[in-house]
Amino acid sequence: MTEILSRAERDEALKQMTQSGWGEARDGEAIAKTFRFADFKDAFAFMSKVALCAEEMNHHPEWTNVYNRVEVVLSTHDAGGVTAEDIKLAQFMDEAATDA
DSSP: OOOOOOHHHHHHHHHHHGGGTOEEEGGGTEEEEEEEOSSHHHHHHHHHHHHHHHHHHTOOOEEEEETTEEEEEEOBTTTTBOOHHHHHHHHHHHHHHHHO
């Protein structure tokens, strides 16, 4: 099982990611971000790209999509909090969003 990040590790990772819109959620047990795109097609293309990566990682996001908006919450449920896998997937999502 993957271990959750310590408070200091999570804070350090978020310090790097705050500028791109990531923040704490669920009392520190998750990280979250809202992505906005030009339209539904771009939002769906982003989700498709992320889905392939998530499947490869075997680490799946909680997300919702309404038209051009994708709201994401990342947490490793079996670990009970934020792990390095969540940070890795969040960074991939940021890269995928700039490609969309």
